Each structure stands twice: as structure tokens, then as C-alpha cells.
Amino acid sequence: MNLSDSTPVRSILRCMLILAALSLPQVLQAQWQVTAGAQSTDHGTQALAFLPNEIWIHPGDSITWTFPSDEIHTVSFLSTIPVAEIRPPFPVGCPPGPPPGITPDNSPFDGTTCVNGGPSAGGQTYTVNFPTPGNYKLVCLVHENMTAVVHVQSGALPHDQAFYDQQAAAERNALLSDTDHHTGNPHSGHSHGSNVVTAGIGEAVATAGGSQSLSIVRFLHPATVVHVGEIVEWTNEDPATPHTITFGDQAGNPIPPSPNVFVDADGARHAVINSIHDRVHSGFIVAAPQERIGLAQAPLGVTRFRITFTHAGTFPYLCVLHDNLGMKGEVIVLP
Helix, strand or coil, X not given: CCHHHCHHHHHHHHHHHHHXXXXXXXXXXXXXXXXXXXXXXXXXXXXXXXXXXXXXXXXXXXEEEEECCCCCECCEECCCCCCCCCCCCCCCCCCCCCCCCCCCCCEECCCCCCEECCCECCCEEEEEECCCCEEEEEXXXXXXXXXXXXXXXXXXXXXXXXXXXXXXXXXXXHHHCCCCCCCCCCCCCCCCCCCEEEEEEEEEEEECCEEEEEEXXXXXXXXXXXXXXXXXXXXXXCCCCCECCEECCCCCCCCCCCCCCEECCCCCEEEEECCCCCCEECCCEECCCCCCCCCCCCCCCECEEEEEECCCXXXXXXXXXXXXXXXXXXXEEEC
């Protein structure tokens, strides 16, 4: 009789195999938690940052980003094949086509195809799975200075979830508590008298994992009083975040200016308002992108917008990109 055919022997062999399997190291697929963006209680200060913006994980792990702020962000991993760093135009979506260009929640990313959660805010979440070892750049397609990196590697990891929670809190607090520019820059160049309104300010910082920025989405000194015939000038002092100065109807594409806007000799946009019913829209007022060595020089940005007021009245305006965050103002024109 073959002993291996007996029931007791088969049971012993089965137990030995189970014990051997249990003795092997088990690699569990982890679910990591991080955030995208943060804001002050009045929504006027926005941290445009992945918090933290560098993380090490194992192959097969997933990362879930939570979007706690009311400013929209995207979690986007662009394909590195065949051309790296091709950022689709606004509105955002995976290239080559326009939106929706959004990949499903818990999509895998290995560097070969774009993965994009689409614009998210207000507590939404988006999860990406990483099946393949590599170092992957993460970008927000709405804010060009908002980047991060995910390191996917086998073996021991340098940090745990508690470390990343602490690091995210420290970076968040450092950004939101930075108040040295909250009063604007009184020496921001050419102006027409004292009728100058700062339309947003910001500050860019960096860690080893990528770049972050702070953005004040407010018109500083938003109630401006002038007389008929005077000019009010708005200046955007944020390094990357665009704003608009919009009077009247908000409909239409926010990027270009309205047809009644012309250009002054110094490159500033300018319009004339004759009535409280006039629609005047600045288009995007934003600094030029950061220069990169080896690439063609970028053109100047449009950072100033001027309006001549020819009639008395109260003229409310807003930024169509951030009015939901409270970025509004008014010009009171006296006779």
C-alpha cells in the first residue's frame, strides 16, 4: 500500500503545506490616504497643494485623495509615452481629446496611459492603483504649480500612514498661516493715482516632492470709490493663479476678454463702462508661466486690467473663477 494514499498521511501533508504557507511573509495591498488642497474658514486663503506631495508605496497599493476645499483640483497622472509633460488645456481632461477625459475611480496607473479624476472639490475622493514599480509625477491640471510624486517600490518603506498624516498637517498649516502678503504690495509698479485694486496674491514654495502655492482669492480693498472719468486698475500678484474682473453677465468662455476690451500701450487690457448694464469681462488675468531652460521663451502674461468709468453709480463685479469663494467687489463712482 502506498502510504501517501492513506487519509492520515494526506492530512499530515496538507497541514504541513498550510503551515509552510503561513510562515511566508505576506504582502498586503495597502490603501493610503492623502489630500488635495486646503482652505481657511472663510475660503479666501487656498492651499494649492497635494498634502503631502511625496509618498512611498508598494506595487499593488492604492492611494485615495480627498478634496476638502471648495477650490477645484484634479488628481492627474499623464502618460510618459511618447512625450512627457503634455498638459491638456483648460477645461481639463486626459489628452488627446477634450473632456470628459476622465478615468474611473480606482483606475490603475503604470505610466503608459493618462489617469485623471477630473475637477473635484467639497469632500469628493479619487483613488488610483499602482500595479508597477516606478516614480510617477502627479499634477493638478487646474493649478500648474501643484505637483507631487509617488514612489512605487518593493521592500521596506520609509514611512507609514501616521507620518504622512503629520507631514500633511504641517504643510497645510505652514501654507495657510503664511500671512506676510495678505495686505498686497503697495509698490507693485505703474498705477493711475491711488485707484488700484489687488486682484489676488500668492506665493509659491517647494519640497523635494514637488511644488505648492498659497493663493489669496480676494480683491484686496474691494470697495473702491472714484469720480466720473477716473480709471481703476486691477493687478494680479499671484505667481500662477488666474483671476477675472467681470461686470455684468457672467455667461460665456471665461478665458478671452469681452469684445469691448482693448489693449493699452504697456500691454494692460482696458475697457470703458458707460452704464451699470454694460458687460465688461477682463478674460484671464495671470502671470506668464515659469521659464524652463531649453524651451522657447514664454510671452509676457497679462497681469493688469483697467476700466474708465464715464457715469456715476455703483458697479458690482466678481472673479468668475472664484466668486463661489467670495471673490467679489464693487466700484462706487461719484459725480
